[in-house]
Structure formats: structure tokens, C-alpha cells
Amino acid sequence: MPFSKLLVGVDLTEISDAVVNSAKQIAGTFGAKLYLTTIIEPPMPVLSVEPDTFVEAEELSILLELEKELQKEAKEKLEKYASNLSREGYIVETIVEVGNIVDTILDLIEEKEIDLLVIGSHKKGLIDKLLLGSVSKKLINESPVSTLIVKGKQIDKLEKLLVGYDFLPSSKQAILTAEEIAILTNGEIFIVHADTDIKFAHIKGIYKTIEEKKKQILQEIVSDLNSKGISAFFEILKEPAIEAILEEIEKYNPDLVILGKRKSSTLKRLFLGTTAQKIVENAFSPVLIVRRKNE
Structure with missing residues (x-):
């Protein structure tokens, strides 16, 4: 899933430099255009609809100014x-518009055929551990393309990639994206799986079979990555997914965390699951939410 067109949300706050620099790192890796x-x-x-109803002409003039x-x-x-x-060789286009932030960005994604949205996590700052701002949260859930959330630190390199893996199609796409990045950056991939099936340990035989199959699949993934010249390893943790992945993020200190965006069979749309949402909210590292194209 090479990224060729990046839409970068710049909100004129202190986090803007980190967002732009992180987007620059991704664009440089893939040779992408920056918007x-x-x-x-x-x-x-409300004044954009019927201004005369609510304020006097003089007041309206002040607001328009x-x-x-x-x-x-x-x-x-x-x-x-x-x-x-541009001086560094990047292809860049700037866009300033007035309107609802979420709606306008979603329109721009479609208009410019964007394949990666880059945003900051919260307007209060890069290392703010509060919940995602309402705009960021809406964009993450409603974006029709992959989304990079810059938080904790800016991306200066892409040498350590942590992938949350749960054997679903969305996490398989996350692995493929990590592979493409690692090939271009000589990076390593750390795959983390939280074994929530341990709650069925009382059915010992079945649980053991599933556990061994998981290890086999993960080892096959690692071996395939190794055969392509990529350093990779995995860990299976017997604890809830949120705690497991956040702990490994803190210990491993990745340059980028990569997660998949699940598809709901009932709603027929993609959404950010509870686990991924909590990881995005609490991780002190940039997080890439991967969505497959045309899905």
C-alpha cells in the first residue's frame, strides 16, 4: 500500500511542526506529494447562513475581518x-478553506484522491495524554483512507515498527504496510499479539491447539519477512490487548505503531474498534491506522 498523496492537517498550534515533519518523513519514504x-x-x-438575523452589520463586519x-x-x-x-525536493500544495473541519477534510480526501491523512492527536500539545480531541476522533473513524495520528513524538525515522496483530484481515493489512515501510527504511518489525483466548483455558485441549496454531502462523509471517531481508520478531502476551500493546509500546519505544481498521459486517463500514481506540488515545508514539483501498 504505497502512499502517493498525503493530506496533512495543519491547525496553527504548537503541534503543527511535528505533524508536518512526520508527514515529510512518510512522503520522503514513498516519494509522495504533500497537501x-x-x-x-x-x-x-450560524452566521454563514443568516447573518442579518443574529448580528448587526457592524458586528458582522468585525467577525468577517x-x-x-x-x-x-x-x-x-x-x-x-x-x-x-520545496527546497528539499518535496512536491507540495497548500489549501486554506473556511468551513466545518471534518466535512471539509473528508471532501478534500475525495477531491484530491488522498490515500493517507496525517493529523495531530490533540490541540493541547504533542505529549498530551488526554482523550483524542473531538475533531481527531471523528476524522479517525470517518476517514475513508489510512490515517496517521501524530502524538507523543514526531516521526524522525522509521526504523522500529510495532504492529498490533489479531489474525483478522485488518491486521494482516497492517503487516503488509509495515513490510512496505521496512523494505524502504531498513526497519525492523515487532508483532504483538494479545492472547485473549486464554479465558477458554479450561478447555485445555482446544486452547492448546489454538495457541500452537497462532505461534505457527506468526512464525511463518516472521520467516517470510526475514526472507525479504526484514528483521522481525513476535511476542504473544497472555493479557488484555489494550494493556499488552500499550506496555510493549512503552518498552519498545517504536517510531511508529501500526494498527488495522476493522470492517463491521453489520454496519458495512469500517470503524476503529475499542482496543485500537484506546491505544490511539493512550500511546506515546505516532499511530498509523491502516485501511485497505476501495473498502
């Missing part, structure tokens, strides 16, 4: 990023 975008929400959205100032500031900042990136 830097800032979406400015109207100071009072504020909106223009925000657009000017955004354009200047994006052009500065674009200028620096």
Missing part, C-alpha cells in the same frame, strides 16, 4: 512550510 491544509471554522457558524485575518495567517504559515519543503 498541507488548514481549515478555518467560521467564528460563529477576524475570519480574513485567520485565513491570512494560515496562508502565510502554510506557504512557509511549503517553501522549506
